[in-house]
Amino acid sequence: MAEVLSQSQIDALLNAARSGELDVDKPSEKSEEKKYRKYDFYSPRKFTKDRLKMLNSIFESYARVINSRINALLHATCEIEVDSVEEQRYYEFSNALTESDVIALAEIDLAELQGEDPILAHMDTPVVLSMLDRMMGGEGDPDPNLASDYNMTDLELDMYEGLLKDLIPIMGSSWENYITLNFRYTRTEVNPTLVQLIGYDETVVIVGLNIKFPNCTGRMSLCLPGEMLTNIFSEISKSTSRRSTGEDKSEEIFDSLRDSELEIVAELARTKILLSDLYHLNVGDVVDIKRPKDSPIFLNIGGRRWFDGRMGTSNKQVAVKIGETYIKM
Template structure:
């Protein structure tokens, strides 16, 4: 329920407003709630945990890619993830220029079912600088406004093939995947490996070459591809947790049982039982004989541990002491 102001509070507020001590715009901003729009026509398909997993996987990929580029081009390379977004493929495709450099990869080829697509796009500045370095140049001839030639694509194909191995190595700590380069596309409007309405995960990287050249790389993974990978990962993770749980339970059981082995227990052997009246009990004297309900040669002796029957045995003598030889185990 809203708070009702007294007349005195109302007068004080009016005085502050007249004096200019209160900023109405700030009050409105504080009252306004931040509302995040949600489109129910295209609900989110990736959970926060899955996006965190992608961030961890492709952070490892960025590290592997920088090592490969630094050794191949002999220049410093820095790369970091700046965003992981979920959108439809036509939105991603429309944001690309007409002339692009996109590597088309297959994921899970021949191991966990049918091939699933994965796209890697490298910005024009970075790609032309790589070509210049691979041809022996300084790497500064990247300001080129033209399409890629067949020779330049053939040169970059080697790097994309190396990238396929990096993708596989980045995933190997989580799930085994097989990645292979299918082809290189330079026209964004001809990318038809993914349906326009398909939900995709976009991983965007910032790249810095030779400490001064900046550019971007983006990886586009369709939801169908990720669902296949996450399904395999979930099964593997569940099995590992189950195995770890069983191992922990066995370890705890052995530890508890080892501690119990040193516990002292009361072991009792009963030759037999009988019933007598209270009168007979009061009249018992030294030398009286009490007849039991068992026979020494025929009926076994009951052995109890903490008042629980565990064994049966036969009465005998061992080293001049009465002893019982166990003939039957009742509990295990």
């Protein structure tokens, strides 16, 4: 119910307005409404912000690598940067595709981590044609009359596949700080709207890369299946746990190595001779090693000098008495 003003309150307001204490033209201040992000309980998020930040870091590294690769391959100045890393449903990625788009399929070499769904890569047609034009010696100028439903020719598809076979395997190097993965190109689909490559409601992570040439810009999108990422993150967690457990058992591991056998090489001396002298050596010849007769000999383990000592006998066997240690235990 609206508040009713008394006569005295009305008079006070009118007097304040006449004296200028109250600015009637000034709009009343409204408290800013706090904005909240909508959350879809029907499709809850599968990956935490930390996981998405990890993916962002991984693909920033990938962007730098393919940036250098494309610059060298096309002899052109190109800038590639990560635009977004978002968790979505596959239908959001699929609905943005048209009949003329070309989708590349890829996978990792570990079938137990890959799952059933492939990795998908899509690149805007104008930037693809610009890159192919540069590969054939052109300037890569975009065609202003290019139709939105342009279909690549067989030659362009073949060249595009060759480019993808070069760019996709590089993706493995960006993961090497966390896990060893090898990515490989499998095939292309020229009309992705006719093929259901991943379930429409499946969770995926879409990585968007902006590609900028001096005369052309475009976007490359990578669709990473949620099942594959879940398996990879689980394996990374296991590896981290194994590494931390291994550090705690360092003494136990060292104890198990104490009984290992090592070869010790006693080195009398080293010298150099001419090949012609080596060729004429016979039984009874003397090689001058240019060392005093009381010089120590060296004991090497694994190709490194550990000790020196004096040669003698022990229990009627040739032996070496250790004199100095070179490596502290």
